[in-house]
Amino acid sequence: MTILIDRDQVISSPALVPAERDLARNHGGELTIGLVNNMPDPALKATERQFLKLLQAAAGPRRIRLHCFSLPSVKRSPEAKWHVESEYSDLSDLKRQKFDGLIVTGAEPVAPELDQEPYWHDLTELIDWAKGNTRSAIWSCLAAHAAVLHLDGIARRRLPAKCHGIFDCDAVTSDALTVAAPAPLKVSHSRLNELAESDLAQAGYQVLTRSAEAGVDVFVRQYASRFVFFQGHPEYDALSLQREYLRDIGRYLARERETYPRLPVSYFDAATEDKLGRFEKKAVHQRHPALTTELPGLNLRADIDAGSAAAVLFRNWVQYLSMEVEAPVLAPQPKVLVPR
Template sequence: MTLLFDKHRLIVSPGLAPTELRETEEFGGGQSADAVLTIGLVNNMPDAALQATERQFMRLLEQAAGKTQIRLHCFSLPSVHRSQTAKWRVDEQYGDIADLPRLDIDGLIVTGAEPIAAALRDEPFWQDLVDIIDWAKDNTRSTIWSCLAAHAAVLHLDGIERHRLATKCSGVYDCATTAGHWLTKELPSPLKTPHSRLNEVRADDLTASGYQLLTQSAEAGVDIFAKQLRSQFIFFQGHPEYEALSLQREYLRDITRYLGGERDTYPAIPAGYFDIWTEKKLAGFQQRARAERKLPLSIELPGLTLRPDIATGTAAAAIFKNWLQYLTGGAATGQDEEPTA
């Protein structure tokens, strides 16, 4: 598979090729693509996760594409605050979001962002997100909304409010398929999906507004859900794109923030993620950190070992394969996919 980046620059990632290559060079030996898709990635993740998010979605698209050629255009909302270094990367490597309407996008992926305000409508990027939601509804075959972007989309579309959780939902959870849908075709059930969020939208609120619940966890709640508008909207409350160490990096970041006085509460250990011996060591470190609470203590964190059965990325590969098949017209359709708005 060949993944082409819109600014004619090579991003260091497997499967990328400069856009100026001729088709016979791109696929080798005159092999042609079965289909060509144009996909947009609106990456609003915080600076520390910006490049990792690029890599995660590029890897999934590469694994899922087969002989489909993907032209990937990366964007970030200009209202998302960036450090100078991250802003330079976005300016150099990403497209101008104003150019989105001229690109004939087939599929769009919109990530979450680091929350700043208590209410979504008070976020500095709220209006930019609303504009993307309205545009995607009429101008894409399907759009994936991830985490905070999913919460923003359902709030704007149907007035569904998110609810603050008592403690952060963080870990790898068993999520069972709850409805037949082309996105969950050949998906393992239960599938293990990473979640990392402070808020949730609830099943009853979603179903009352015509959303179809696709996967759900007894512990984490709604995982993936969908709604057919003029575009097929797919929503992730979790992060199927996460790599094995993504939750570990977030957990260590939150510990450092606690020790440095940037957060009031000590982070909970991600559920179903570390092995039992690591959890015991981390519980001991937590007691010490609460007693001493000083930043240099972070260098004394114990070695960490993940559970061998977390299988991060397995479900995501199947999800994105099905999504690309839908974009090319290869997925089976049913009554649930008829436009409702």
């Protein structure tokens, strides 16, 4: 699937993308970006929409040609597999060309160790390819953990409890990626593991943002391509964490997980947290899938500011790609012979 993104068009879903002839105008150079969407089936289409909206808002006067892919070794339901096979481009097509930018999402873990995941080989091949065939690549959540393990042998560490919620992150290094960023940046995190800042620093990575509660947020490493790593999910919309939380409750009630999920940090308002606390007690006592019909109405905190961090990060990232694209190429100057 190739999507042409122009700031003046309305894109509600990838299925409603205008034909290329309707986007013939080009106001400031065209960028080619690849999205390798490996998110779990329930989040597959939502992830497409989130990145589409972010890139369209960040495009400015430019047109972006977005190519969608997914690792073929990520396990899918029949419905999701049909969507990927019919709407996405084949990953082999990606490796036959160069991209200005690449975005690689995480995937749901199914093995105890990253290098035992069924998609490990495909993912590491993609990491190696991106070093020399992109101007910059973004690695999100599990993809970030996999990348640093493959590149430098840095192993992630299991957390005592899931890092899940919206966290205040501070810029700790001056960088073009965080120019004009709000202080603090409110970023969604949803993970069971973390990378230690000391391990990253020792290997030569530069941490750009961190949270006192969630640890490292955004960090970078320069190869021929500039690699940008997100431990969090700045692209998440306001309801992403709610969908994950309700999914985990459903899995607990269906006995697909052993522990009841913790509330996302700084996410629901106080009244909702109180109602969910009462529901948890009932769910633990009466554990049955039918209880999902008794979940209370949910209200988010008014100050979560979803998307503000992503808007800044992606605007600056697209600007970085554009500077590379639009930099003038100087023609060789004729030699001037000076008489001796």
